[in-house]
Amino acid sequence: MSDNSARSGDDDDDDDGTRGLIKSPQNFVGGLALLIFSGVCWWAVSDLRGIRGASFGPGTMPRIYVAFLMFFALLVTVSAFTTRGPKLETMPWRAPFFIMAGVIFFGLTIRGFDLGVFKVPGLGLPISGFVTTLLAGAAMDDFRLGEGVLFAAAITAFCVLLFAIVLGQPIPVYPPFLR
């Protein structure tokens, strides 16, 4: 579905959107995404107890909230057929990929993370921070490895000094094999 709207968005040079069935691709894609999310949430709260007599059950408010989301997401999706809007923006992959890689690396290795099938070892701030900064730097097209390494090392050293030593935050510094 979203492919369809993206394609029709490309056909049309008009900045105001498409002339096809879907007049506002952004509303369509965004509304549909929220609609799907609300559907998943509805399923997740469906087994919670609802209102009983005077008192609300655990499921009452979530169901009201999810119903609101579903309703407005549906309206946004429907509005894609009635009002004209801007076409879809291109989704770059490089920046989100490297930024997310950096963030996930930090999350998994700063203290170690049990993924169930595999236990990621904790590496501590110097190593985690360095790799994260380097990965994030690679998000940009004009990334230079030499400069990136130097800068990542400097900024990580600064963070270790500031957060772990000066401010005394309980953030792991040494990897387990050095502890």
Add this chain to the structure above:
Amino acid sequence: MEFLSLLAGGFAVVFQFVPVDIWPGDGSLIVPLPVNILLCLVGTLIGTLIGVLPGIGPIATIAMLLPITYKLDPTGALIMLAGIYYGAQYGGSTTAILVNMPGEATSVVTTLDGYQMARQGRGGRALAIAAIGSFIAGCFATLLIAALAKPLSAWALQFWQADYVSLMIMGLVFAVALARGSVLKALAMISLGLVLASVGTDVDSVDTRLTFGFVELADGIEFAALAMGAVGFAEILRNLENPERRDIVEGKVTGLMPTRDDLRQSAGPIARGTLIGSILGILPGNGAVLGPFASYTIEKRLAKDPSRFGRGAIEGVAGPESANNAGAQTSFIPMLTLGIPPNAVMAIMIGAMTIHGIVPGPQIVEKQPQLFWGMIASMWVGNLMLLVINLPLIGLWVRLLKVPYRLLFPAILLFCCIGVYSVSNQPFEVLMTGAFGLAGYFLIKQGFEPAPMLIAFVLGKLLEENLRQAMTISRGTWNVFYERPLSLTFLIIAAVLLTLTMLPSIRKKREEAFAE
């Protein structure tokens, strides 16, 4: 005028000397220090710094510094955190004027005329008038908070749960009306925020809701993770899309003193901006962010020659800059007197208060006058400090801004990761932040603004709590919501505002106003 004497008491708190055990912590070297004023200075300096840096805002910074404030006494901690918020308003204008890039969301408008002024060699005067305008706005807002605190909190003490529920519903409607872009999308984002707020363990039944099997979500979604992801990370991703066109206007930052003409031209805009910003800041919703836009539009309408705007009109800097600082400060009013945060930064301030065992709400004014009036007095002192220290530091900020973004943003990202990890020392929060960042980025690209979602997230928990209590007290009848005059008033205002916002003609005007 009772509040003036109370405010004077606040100044005494700000300037008091406290014996501090400096080093090594065994009582061998105890020096009396004016701790609160030093913390105020530190807060405003950090605030200016992060205000100058695009992509790292007060939310991330306060979240990062929260764990550090455990060791401080609550008054000092809150004085410092408040300083970060209004300090960021000053810093944001520096980046806007010199680099044509908003350092903060509230300084977007300043780029229009501020940067043009800088290119014409009037950068120094633009910076000076921004600082002077902010200072005047800060003074006025401080007095306004002081004057409103007692009557508002006394009034709020008479609120029933039902009144709170209706007040919060009104707040959500305001958030929709004040949000940028489509009304429908704002409504969808409000609902999304409410859904996210209901994640976690239900207090009454101990059932977990919407946790999808994650134990880490049993306590609910961490606000800092949501805010830093959906706003901070998403903004970094957004910035990376546009290859930077940053031309720092340097070497031209001379002549800091505004001319008599500048001052004469700015007096009106500063006064109007202060007033508009103060009013919008109090409103729940996106008030503090909206103030500068409203001020700019009004100045442009009032100008004899509107074509000067966008080409370096000093009114276009003076008005919005006053408005954003006024709004930043008056947004403390609902938070301090009602316990209801009007924006994301105030929500995290409530988090900070809770950590220090202070329950935000109308009782603070009476029960903790030291903290309350000390914090308000510190705002005036902080504004004065910013006026004095800001201008000499501009050289330093310029040097910092010369660091290319490709080096700056990995550092900002690392700061955010460390910050969100330190909130509760949970690696899971870092991963959540990443997920929220990606989702937020996707939604922003489809024209959904994250700001209303954050407000709804904050109000969602309070709303459910109060609604359930109200229903228990009223034994399951809804009458209480329309039989209480106060509650009914709030609901009527909410209904009228929502209808007005949805009316096609007004909807169109509203979208035009935001487009400007």
